[in-house]
Amino acid sequence: MTVYDLKPKFQALLRPLLHRLYRAGATANQVTLAALAASVIVGALLASFPYSSLYFILPVFLFIRMALNAIDGLLAREFNQKSKLGALLNETGDVLSDAALYLPFALLPGASLWLVVLAVFLAAMTEFCGVLAQTIGASRRYDGPMGKSDRALVFGAYGLAIALWPQLMAWSWLVFAAVSVLLVWTCLNRCRRALAEVR
Numbered sequence: 236m237t238v239y240d241l242k243p244k245f246q247a248l249l250r251p252l253l254h255r256l257y258r259a260g261a262t263a264n265q266v267t268l269a270a271l272a273a274s275v276i277v278g279a280l281l282a283s284f285p286y287s288s289l290y291f292i293l294p295v296f297l298f299i300r301m302a303l304n305a306i307d308g309l310l311a312r313e314f315n316q317k318s319k320l321g322a323l324l325n326e327t328g329d330v331l332s333d334a335a336l337y338l339p340f341a342l343l344p345g346a347s348l349w350l351v352v353l354a355v356f357l358a359a360m361t362e363f364c365g366v367l368a369q370t371i372g373a374s375r376r377y378d379g380p381m382g383k384s385d386r387a388l389v390f391g392a393y394g395l396a397i398a399l400w401p402q403l404m405a406w407s408w409l410v411f412a413a414v415s416v417l418l419v420w421t422c423l424n425r426c427r428r429a430l431a432e433v434r
Contacts, residue, residue: 241384246305253309263310264321270303271328278335285342287401293336293394297387300332304383326366329383330359337390340411343397345404350411357418358386364422368429376425381417389414 256266277296281289307325311317334355341351361381368376379385393410397403 245301246309249302249305249309252302253306253313256306257310257314261310263307263314263316264318264324266303266307266310267321267324267328270300270307271324271332273303274300274332275335278339281336281339282342285339285344287343287397287404289398290394291398294391297336297391300336301384301387304329326362330362333358333383333386337386340390340407343404343407345407347408347411350408350415354411354415354418357415357422358383361418361421361425364425364429368425368432371429371433373429373432376429378424378428379421380424381414381421385417386414 273296277292281293307321311321337355337358338351340346341348358381362383365376365378368374381389389410393403
């Protein structure tokens with residue numbers, strides 16, 4: 236099971252807010268762009284002030300971002316706001332948001348620049364593989380073990396951990412190496428299951 240599998244329960248909790256936003260005139264694309272803009276702002280803050288003590292904001296924001304991502308999908312599906320532009324914004328926004336939020340880890344003391352960059356690149360590749368499945372007639376793949384929600388859980392937990400115990404930054408290389416391995420596994424899973432789906 237991945238964090239993505241818990242999405243239906245999470246969406247149910249968001250329904251009161253969803254209806255308030257809809258009545259206020261919010262659109263799915265506006266929510267998508269707001270999530271991206273907020274991600275860039277938070278990422279810029281973490282990059283400008285590379286102190287582990289600031290990383291307590293990361294799990295908080297990642298939870299907010301997860302909620303916004305769920306809300307934009309619900310607005311699109313349930314209030315007839317699906318569009319080709321929305322699909323493009325959703326896919327590119329996720330990749331750009333990940334990069335904005337996770338690349339600042341490379342600026343922390345003791346961080347391995349190439350491992351952080353590798354993890355961010357592989358995160359983008361998992362989404363690419365998920366979308367690529369549609370080009371062969373399969374569904375958009377969200378298989379794990381390191382999908383978008385799983386990455387948010389891991390990096391949010393790591394951000395909180397280094398905010399509380401800065402000495403854990405010495406293990407940064409291990410965190411990003413392990414995540415990179417799981418991301419490669421995720422890419423392979425998505426491609427394999429896409430092929431299995433169309434056979």
